[in-house]
Amino acid sequence: MDRIFIANGPLLKMLCKPRFLSQASPLDIENPIVYIVDDDELMRTSLSSLLRSIGLRVQTFESTGGVLDEHRDEVPSCLILDVRLRGESGLEFQRLIATRNELRIPIIFMTAHGDIEMSVEAMKAGALDFLAKPFRNQDMIDAVTSALKRDTKRLQADRAMLKLRACYQSLTPREREVAGLVIAGLMNKQIARKIGIAEITAKIHRGHAMKKMESSSMADFVRKMEALGVTAADGAVKSSESPNSRDLPDSPGEILR
Numbered sequence: 001m002d003r004i005f006i007a008n009g010p011l012l013k014m015l016c017k018p019r020f021l022s023q024a025s026p027l028d029i030e031n032p033i034v035y036i037v038d039d040d041e042l043m044r045t046s047l048s049s050l051l052r053s054i055g056l057r058v059q060t061f062e063s064t065g066g067v068l069d070e071h072r073d074e075v076p077s078c079l080i081l082d083v084r085l086r087g088e089s090g091l092e093f094q095r096l097i098a099t100r101n102e103l104r105i106p107i108i109f110m111t112a113h114g115d116i117e118m119s120v121e122a123m124k125a126g127a128l129d130f131l132a133k134p135f136r137n138q139d140m141i142d143a144v145t146s147a148l149k150r151d152t153k154r155l156q157a158d159r160a161m162l163k164l165r166a167c168y169q170s171l172t173p174r175e176r177e178v179a180g181l182v183i184a185g186l187m188n189k190q191i192a193r194k195i196g197i198a199e200i201t202a203k204i205h206r207g208h209a210m211k212k213m214e215s216s217s218m219a220d221f222v223r224k225m226e227a228l229g230v231t232a233a234d235g236a237v238k239s240s241e242s243p244n245s246r247d248l249p250d251s252p253g254e255i256l257r
Helices: 010-020 026-030 041-052 065-069 090-100 116-124 137-169 173-183 188-195 199-212 218-228
Strands: 033-037 057-061 077-082 107-111 129-132
Touching: 033 041, 033 065, 041 057, 041 137, 057 065, 077 090, 077 137, 090 107, 090 116, 107 116, 107 137, 116 129, 129 137, 137 218, 173 188, 173 199, 173 218, 188 199, 199 218
Parallel strands: 033 057, 033 077, 077 107, 107 129
Antiparallel strands: none
16 A cells, blocks of 8 residues: 655644745735645555644545536636556646636646556646655645646736736727737827827827726837737737636736846
8 A cells, every 4th residue: 555654743844844834925815725635544544644744734535526516716726746646647637628618726746556658747737736645744845836836826827817918808998999909019199090089189098998998108018918819910819718808818928027
């Protein structure tokens, strides 16, 4: 039976926690959670004890089905997944969630029967790490640390894009039209001539658009428009997903720092 060594009590906290989270870490603030899927009850219990001892929330499952059914908070998360499970294998589950885009959190694979071909397949499919059993406590903690930091960045990017979309949605149709011409490189006079308005009016529309997009410079404004997928032609958003796609872009593009 596979086993990992668990150091108990204050010693484990002293050895591991300083390397994991600082008091200023956003992970502490967001109360991250780790999901564990393994059909070995002893392994689930051991891993859960290890991660809880350094202050993490943990949810354990005997099979992959429970993970998708579980309500998931929008906090930094990762999935520790055994490769060989009864029924659906860990690799099959990885392919499933990649296809359905239901679980966008980093995956750490573990197995007692791994080989190079299997690990390469998992990593190519997006796995963050691949640990062979038995593994050291610190190896798993380091892998989880990296996974949660990565998921924190993903959540921050998602939230930044939601805010950006909301700002864009606040623009009037005329402001969007002007924005599209601005990113095409047109000056106020050229914009005014093209859409049949006064130059001062074009300048006002551009100023309002920049203010609503919270842009302090033209370069920042253009980057945000490009991140949203706004075309230079007319301010339209590149999407054919739904009738409302011109109002709310579907493609996140590049999140701005």
